[in-house]
Amino acid sequence: MSANLDGYEAVIGLEIHVQLRTRTKMFCGCELSFGDDPNVHTCPVCLAHPGSLPTLNEQAVRYGIQIGLALGCEIAPRSIFHRKNYFYPDNPKAYQISQYDIPLARNGRLGDVRIHRVHLEEDAAKLIHVGESGRIHGSDASLVDFNRGGTPLVEIVTEPDLRDAASAREWLQLLRSTIKAIGASDVNMEEGSLRCDANVSIRPAGSQELGTKTELKNMNSFRFLERGIEAELERQVALARAGEPIEQETLHFDPRTGTLTPLRSKEYAHDYRYFPEPDLVPLAPSKELLDEARASLPELPAQRLERYQSELGIPEAQAKLLAYDGELGDYFEAAVGAGTEASAKGLANWITGDLTARLREAAGEEGEVHAADSRVTPQAIAELVAMVEAKQVTAQAGREVLAKLVAEGGSPAEIVEREGLASISDSGELEGIVAAAIEADPDAAAKVREGNMKAIGPLVGYVMRETKGRADGGEVTRLIRKQLGLG
Amino acid sequence: MSIRELIELSAAEALRRITAGEISAAELFDAYAAVPDELNAYLWRAEPGAADGNGAGAGAEGPLAGLPLAVKDIFCTEGIATTAGSRILEGYVPPYTATSVQRVTDAGARILGKTNMDEFAMGSSNENSAFGPVLNPWDTSRVPGGSSGGSAAAVAAGLAPWALGTDTGGSIRQPAALCGIVGLKPTYGAISRYGMIAFASSLDQCGPLTRTVTDAALLLRELQGRDERDSTSVGIEGGVELPSREDLRGLRFGVPRELGPDAEGIEAGVREVFERTLRRIEELGGEVDECELPHSRHGISAYYVIAPAEASANLARYDGVRYGMRDPDARDLTGMYERTRGRGFGAEVKRRIMLGTYALSSGYYDAYYGQAQRVRTKIAEDFRAAFESFDFLVTPTAPTVAFELGSKTDDPLAMYMNDYCTVPVSLAGVPAISLPGGLAQPDGGGPELPVGVQVIAPAFTESKLLDAAYALEQAIGFDARPPGFGGGEA
Numbered sequence: 001m002s003a004n005l006d007g008y009e010a011v012i013g014l015e016i017h018v019q020l021r022t023r024t025k026m027f028c029g030c031e032l033s034f035g036d037d038p039n040v041h042t043c044p045v046c047l048a049h050p051g052s053l054p055t056l057n058e059q060a061v062r063y064g065i066q067i068g069l070a071l072g073c074e075i076a077p078r079s080i081f082h083r084k085n086y087f088y089p090d091n092p093k094a095y096q097i098s099q100y101d102i103p104l105a106r107n108g109r110l111g112d113v114r115i116h117r118v119h120l121e122e123d124a125a126k127l128i129h130v131g132e133s134g135r136i137h138g139s140d141a142s143l144v145d146f147n148r149g150g151t152p153l154v155e156i157v158t159e160p161d162l163r164d165a166a167s168a169r170e171w172l173q174l175l176r177s178t179i180k181a182i183g184a185s186d187v188n189m190e191e192g193s194l195r196c197d198a199n200v201s202i203r204p205a206g207s208q209e210l211g212t213k214t215e216l217k218n219m220n221s222f223r224f225l226e227r228g229i230e231a232e233l234e235r236q237v238a239l240a241r242a243g244e245p246i247e248q249e250t251l252h253f254d255p256r257t258g259t260l261t262p263l264r265s266k267e268y269a270h271d272y273r274y275f276p277e278p279d280l281v282p283l284a285p286s287k288e289l290l291d292e293a294r295a296s297l298p299e300l301p302a303q304r305l306e307r308y309q310s311e312l313g314i315p316e317a318q319a320k321l322l323a324y325d326g327e328l329g330d331y332f333e334a335a336v337g338a339g340t341e342a343s344a345k346g347l348a349n350w351i352t353g354d355l356t357a358r359l360r361e362a363a364g365e366e367g368e369v370h371a372a373d374s375r376v377t378p379q380a381i382a383e384l385v386a387m388v389e390a391k392q393v394t395a396q397a398g399r400e401v402l403a404k405l406v407a408e409g410g411s412p413a414e415i416v417e418r419e420g421l422a423s424i425s426d427s428g429e430l431e432g433i434v435a436a437a438i439e440a441d442p443d444a445a446a447k448v449r450e451g452n453m454k455a456i457g458p459l460v461g462y463v464m465r466e467t468k469g470r471a472d473g474g475e476v477t478r479l480i481r482k483q484l485g486l487g
Numbered sequence: 488m489s490i491r492e493l494i495e496l497s498a499a500e501a502l503r504r505i506t507a508g509e510i511s512a513a514e515l516f517d518a519y520a521a522v523p524d525e526l527n528a529y530l531w532r533a534e535p536g537a538a539d540g541n542g543a544g545a546g547a548e549g550p551l552a553g554l555p556l557a558v559k560d561i562f563c564t565e566g567i568a569t570t571a572g573s574r575i576l577e578g579y580v581p582p583y584t585a586t587s588v589q590r591v592t593d594a595g596a597r598i599l600g601k602t603n604m605d606e607f608a609m610g611s612s613n614e615n616s617a618f619g620p621v622l623n624p625w626d627t628s629r630v631p632g633g634s635s636g637g638s639a640a641a642v643a644a645g646l647a648p649w650a651l652g653t654d655t656g657g658s659i660r661q662p663a664a665l666c667g668i669v670g671l672k673p674t675y676g677a678i679s680r681y682g683m684i685a686f687a688s689s690l691d692q693c694g695p696l697t698r699t700v701t702d703a704a705l706l707l708r709e710l711q712g713r714d715e716r717d718s719t720s721v722g723i724e725g726g727v728e729l730p731s732r733e734d735l736r737g738l739r740f741g742v743p744r745e746l747g748p749d750a751e752g753i754e755a756g757v758r759e760v761f762e763r764t765l766r767r768i769e770e771l772g773g774e775v776d777e778c779e780l781p782h783s784r785h786g787i788s789a790y791y792v793i794a795p796a797e798a799s800a801n802l803a804r805y806d807g808v809r810y811g812m813r814d815p816d817a818r819d820l821t822g823m824y825e826r827t828r829g830r831g832f833g834a835e836v837k838r839r840i841m842l843g844t845y846a847l848s849s850g851y852y853d854a855y856y857g858q859a860q861r862v863r864t865k866i867a868e869d870f871r872a873a874f875e876s877f878d879f880l881v882t883p884t885a886p887t888v889a890f891e892l893g894s895k896t897d898d899p900l901a902m903y904m905n906d907y908c909t910v911p912v913s914l915a916g917v918p919a920i921s922l923p924g925g926l927a928q929p930d931g932g933g934p935e936l937p938v939g940v941q942v943i944a945p946a947f948t949e950s951k952l953l954d955a956a957y958a959l960e961q962a963i964g965f966d967a968r969p970p971g972f973g974g975g976e977a
Contacts, residue, residue, distance in 0.1 A: 044563075044583045048804045050576065051563045051585060051682040053717050083800050085847075087824055094803030142820075144808070273847035275856060278688035278797055281718050 008202045008240065010233050011210060012168050013116075013160035016175065017153050018185045019123060019193040020063045025150035026122040027054030027097065034191065038145035046150040048092035053279050060152035061104075063184035064120045065285060065293040067154055068105025070178050070300050071115045078284045079104045079119075081277040086270050089144050090124040097122055098155075100274045104283065111174050111302060112167075114159040120283075125149030154184070160199065160210065165229035169222050170324075172196055177301040177326045189221050198229055201246070202236045211236075215250045216260065228253040231260055304329055312336075312344040321352045328352075331371045334378035335385075342385035350385050354399055358406045375409030376402070384412040396469040397421040424471050427479075430463075433471075434479045437462040449484050456480060491973050493518035494645040498554055498702040501648060505552045512553025512597070513538050519555050519599055519647055523974045526622040526631070528641040530560050531568055532600035549595030551709060557647035559638050560601040561608055562588050562693075563682040567598070571684045572606040572616040572634075575805045575812050575831025585682025586714045587651065587693045594709040599647050602637030606833045607802060608658055608686040610634050611905040614896055615835045622892075623666060624971035626934050629889040632662030632905075638696045639666040645973040649697040649706060653683060655690045656790050657885075657909025660921035663696055664884035664939020667923045667967065669960075670696045671703045671953075672909075674946045675916035676721045678707075679714030685801040687794035688719075690913050700957040703920065704729050707949060728950040730957030736772030738955060740765075740942075741877035743780040746908045752886040756927025760938035761883045764924045767962045768881070773955075778873050778880065782865040786911035787903055789866070792846045792859035793914075798836075799843030805831060838899065863914045870915040874945045879955060882908045884921040884939030888929050912943050919943040920956045923965040937967075 024031055028045035044052040068075050082100035099119035108115035125146040131139035156175070162168045176187045176194060187194040196219060201211035214236070219228040231253075236246050251260040285293075299307075305323035308314045314322070322329045328351070335347050355371060363369045384405070388398040393416055404415045416422050424430050437459045438445045447455035456477065463476045493515055496504070504510045516538035524532065538553065558564065561571045563581035570576040584592075592598065605615040613621040613636030621636040623629040624644035631640040635652030639662035642650050652659040654672035663670025671694045678693040685691060695706035708727040714720045742748075742765065748758040765775050807813035807827035814826035832840070846855035873880060885905055895902045912919045920942050926935040942959070944952035 044581075047809055049563070049581060049583070049810065050569070050571065050579070050684040050804070051561075051581070051680075052583075053681050055716060055718050085800055085803060087803065087806060089806075089808050089820070092804060092809060093800075094806060095800050271849045273800075273844065273849070273852075275796060275800070275847055275852070279685075279717075279719065 005202065005233060005237055007205060008237050009205045009207070010163055010165075010229075011160045011201045011203060011213075012162035012164075012229060013199040014156075014158045014162070014168060014172065015197040015199065016156040016172070017195040018067070018156065018179055018187060020060050020152040020154060021183070021185050022057055022059045022063065022152050024057060026057050026060055026120070026152040027150055030150065032151055033147055036147060038143070038147060041147045042149075046092070047146055048094075054097060054277075056280060056283065057152055060120060061283065061285065062289065062293055063152075063182070064104050064118065064154050065290065066182045066297055067156070067179060067184055068108065068118045069294055070182055070297060071105070071108035071110050071118060071156070073105035073108030073115055073118055075105050075285065075290060076102055078102070078282045080282050081120075081280045082274045083277050085273045088124075089142060090127045090149065092125065092146065092149060096124070097277055097280070110178065111171055113161045113171055116157040116159050118154060118156050121153050121155060123148055123151035123153050160201075165226045165233065168198065168229055169226040170320075172222060172225060173324050174301055177324045180326050181298050181300055192220065195220070196225055198225065198232075200229055200232045200236070202233065202240060212246045212248050214246070214248065217250060217252055217263075218255075219253045220255065224253060224255050227258055228260065231258060235260070301326065301329070308348070312348070314345055314348040318348045318352045321356075322348060327370050327372050331378055335382040338379045338382035340382040340386040342382045342389060346385045346389055347382065350381060350402075354402055355381060355406075358402060362406055374406060376405045377409070380405055380410070380412055387412060387416065391423055391472060392416075393421055394423055394469055394472055397423070400469070421468070421470060424467055427475075430467075430471055430475065431479060431483075433463050433466050434459075434476065434483055436466070438480070438483060445484060448480070449486070488514075490518040490521055494522060494648070494973055496648070497699045498648040498697065499699065499705055502552055502554055502705070505554070512555075515648075516553070516555045516597055516599065519645075522644075522646050524641075524646055525974060526624055526627070526640045526644055526646070526971065527619050528602055528621050528637040528644065528646055529557070529600040530570060530572075530603050530618055530637070533598060538597045549593065551591060551595035551705075553595050553597055555599040555648060556591060556596040557599050557602050557638055557641045557650035558588055559604055559635050559650065559652045561604060561653050561684045562651060563684065564588055564598065564601065567601060569601065569684070570618070571608070572604040572618065573805075573831065573833070573836070574617045575827070577617075577812055579811045581682075583682060586679035586716060587683065587710050589682075590679075590712070591651070591706065591709050596709075600641075602635070602641055602650060604637055605634035605658075606836050607684065607798070608634040608653055608655055608691075609798070609835050609839055611657070611661055611902055612890070612892075612895065613637065613662070614892065615833055617833055620892060623889045624969035625667065625889065625936050627971065629891050629936070630665070632665035632885070632889065634658040634662075635670075635696060636662045639663050639668060639670065642666070642696050642698060643668050643969055644971050649695060649702050651693060651706075651710075652696045653686075653691055653693050654909075654913065655686050655692075655794060656913050657906035659694045659696060660909050660919060660939065660941060661885045661905055663921045664923075664941075665889040665937065667926075667937030667965070667969065668696060668698055669700055669703050669923070669956075670694065670921045670939075671707060671949075672912070672919050673707060673711065673949055674723070674918045676719055677723050677918070677947065677949065678710045679712070679717040679720045681714055681716040681720075685797075687797040688801060689797060690790075690794060700730055700920070700922070700953055700960045704950075704953045707953075711949075723947055723949055725950070727953070730954045732954040732958040733961065734772045735768055735955060735958055738772075738878045739774045739776065739876065740768050741776060741778030741873055741880045743778055743783065743873070743880055743882060745780050745783045746882040746911065747777070748883065750886070750907070752904055752907065753883060754887045754927070754930045756929065757883050757885070757887060757938050760925040760927050761940060764940045764959070764963065765881065767959060771958055771962055775881075776877070778877060780866070780869040780873060780880075780911060782862060782869050783911035785862045786866060786914055787907060789859040789862040790906075790910045790914060791842065791903060792855050793863060795839040795843030796846045796856050796859075797843065799840045799847065802832075802836065802840060807831075835899070866911050867915040870911075870917055870943075878944070879952070880943040882941045882943070884908060884941040888927055888936035888938060890929070908941060912941070917943060917946050918949050918952055920952060922956055922960055922963070924963060925965060926967060
């Protein structure tokens with residue numbers, strides 16, 4: 001839900017950093033790691049010893065190109081690395097090797113959002129501030145872990161095409177699943193392999209001009225991204241209503257309080273003195289590399305979405321859920337291909353609806369269990385949906401079977417058999433129960449007979465109770481009407 | 488053989504005798520290690536007897552058969568302190584060895600010592616070393632040139648048969664000229680820069696300082712080659728041939744008007760030696776004609792924007808965080824940076840960091856750095872055009888003979904003009920060699936001092952350049968030794 005901006009329109013652009021899943025660092029042979037002892041993955045290059053020189057990681061280039069292609073960008077025939085100069089202990093050379101005026105890729109589009117540029121760079125080391133504040137100001141000491149320093153990064157910058165916080169979140173999910181499909185990154189926001197800053201401004205609705213923007217940092221989950229943008233839009237609208245100016249600044253999102261605080265201007269007011277990195281030759285990908293990168297791209301979420309809608313007839317909302325979550329999409333595809341009579345539409349409905357809800361319920365508040373990791377195999381969900389669609393079990397009984405599957409796994413047919421959940425197909429048996437219902441509630445029966453169809457509820461309820469939901473609701477209604485002489 | 492006889496040998500001659508079993512590599516190493524260093528040429532020296540445990544493998548194997556070698560203190564050497572002539576790296580012991588040093592020690596060379604230099608290779612007199620100036624063995628009241636002054640003085644004075652240096656704007660050629668030895672700056676990209684402490688990355692190049700042209704070829708042959716750790720290195724296609732040419736017939740030598748004997752600031756004695764050398768070229772059958780490098784007069788200006796700009800970034804890593812000096816009294820991060828760098832760097836280094844930082848600043852970039860790069864392109868085009876009509880270009884290496892200590896330290900611009908003839912070559916990236924052309928008195932009188940002649944060639948034609956330089960060297964027949972040779976005990 002986006003903030004109430006009456007009279008104003010939000011203009012949002014994102015800047016995303018993705019840590020690539022290469023074996024080694026961007027400019028040296030040290031292995032990437034997560035969670036090892038500090039400073040074990042270091043060498044003269046990533047510690048910036050005197051005389052050391054960078055060499056470019058070819059796999060990082062390949063991933064960068066694949067991301068560029070997946071985002072529909074033009075790949076530069078010759079891109080240039082630059083030095084971005086600033087002093088900080090997490091930046092051992094005192095310059096970051098990045099790309100500046102000629103990035104690896106530009107002018108793309110993903111979904112409704114245009115991509116401004118995609119470029120390669122290296123990650124900083126990790127600073128640990130010892131002391132109560134956990135930040136550099138007021139800390140007793142600062143320690144540097146260079147294991148992360150030099151990890152390959154791809155930076156993606158969008159055009160300011162997003163108009164509300166929820167769309168920003170949804171779009172970032174699309175981007176995440178796109179990169180995940182390529183296999184270029186773990187794209188985990190909590191672990192920092194996917195980081196997203198947002199540039200946020202407002203303008204009077206209908207205006208084409210851009211307002212003063214603020215830059216939001218440190219929103220390390222999808223939920224925080226949405227909350228951070230919402231909070232900032234509310235703040236900007238309040239300022240604008242009060243006739244106060246919006247200042248260009250960088251704001252730090254605090255996930256504990258959900259609030260934004262400005263970073264001290266000294267910390268970001270830099271003249272980076274960019275100039276071309278003389279230690280690296282221009283990056284000119286060969287035709288073979290480009291062809292190979294293009295050929296090895298898997299089906300991407302945007303393409304899946306299109307296929308699910310047009311070929312399988314799945315409604316947009318469900319198709320998005322499946323296409324933007326690669327693992328859920330793969331699960332869905334496995335279920336579709338399981339060799340049952342279940343329809344793709346039915347499977348999409350059950351997987352994005354009941355199954356997802358049950359799994360979330362079972363995992364509790366903060367936990368998350370993916371369908372693929374659950375006890376419910378794609379085969380089992382397909383068999384279950386096929387039974388429901390063939391009216392061998394009712395939808396309600398199907399939900400009970402699903403609950404059993406989530407809890408203990410197994411085969412739906414066996415659960416139906418064991419629990420006696422099969423639909424009552426013997427109409428003689430059902431006729432008897434309907435007759436008993438009419439006898440048990442003559443008032444309701446009289447009202448129905450008089451034409452008050454709302455009164456049929458208690459009668460149907462009686463039958464459902466008696467049959468433990470194994471009766472088809474439509475059939476029950478038909479039999480009641482018939483026995484009351486309304487058929 | 489006596490120490491004096493041993494250290495008189497050229498590297499090639501010593502190699503021949505070691506291979507023939509006439510002398511041993513250890514004997515030669517110890518002879519050099521025993522010569523007293525009265526010139527402050529070394530910052531660190533191996534002890535006599537240390538040859539065996541020195542370098543990649545023990546013994547005297549490989550094409551360089553255990554020959555001793557002096558190494559400029561700008562090359563990282565694992566386990567041996569490396570300072571680049573700076574306080575800020577005092578006590579720094581690199582955890583790795585530069586590719587160039589590794590290649591020659593793998594080929595059998597043994598490190599005699601690390602030579603003094605201008606701090607971070609910034610200087611033309613060696614007076615910018617944090618560890619005191621090197622003295623010129625021809626006259627100890629004079630400078631040896633710089634920045635590879637320690638290497639040049641050591642080779643000239645019999646403290647080493649040969650040495651590694653680096654050249655960014657003339658730092659091999661100018662000290663070679665002022666000390667009366669041979670100095671070769673190879674084509675940019677011929678030798679790996681990995682492990683060579685960076686001053687200006689797009690200009691820095693490793694090269695040999697030797698007593699003969701043949702020795703230069705011998706060392707270059709082992710140094711050159713592509714290194715996967717330096718993506719700007721390509722090596723010299725076809726390798727390096729040892730020179731053998733006896734004449735210069737059919738070769739055309741251009742004398743650039745802008746950098747020739749009539750250029751501003753060229754001393755009379757330098758001009759005389761240079762013109763005598765041109766006559767030698769003609770006697771050997773070479774053609775000599777005037778040519779033009781119209782943009783080269785802007786070389787110094789462009790160089791003093793590009794080199795400091797790159798240096799301002801290259802030297803930013805000396806921040807006191809990971810190695811080298813850290814001011815112990817700093818109270819916070821900014822204080823640590825300021826105090827460490829304020830105390831660790833010398834005046835010339837600070838001057839160039841300031842210049843470079845300014846040249847790259849927002850709003851000034853295009854007027855300074857951008858413009859300097861455009862000039863650099865023009866200069867490179869001038870050289871390409873000249874090489875369409877000429878096989879080689881010849882200039883004096885330096886405008887003057889060795890000057891007196893302290894005479895230019897207060898005038899940076901006068902100091903920078905030392906490199907007037909060498910800087911355009913560096914900007915163009917092409918190879919050049921400085922040969923001793925003879926002796927001459929400085930303007931205003933004084934002792935006879937060496938004069939260098941610079942021969943410049945197209946990119947990656949080092950073998951041809953060395954061949955022509957060899958023929959010229961034989962014809963010149965320079966065999967003078969400085970009075971300080973071998974510690975002065977002649």
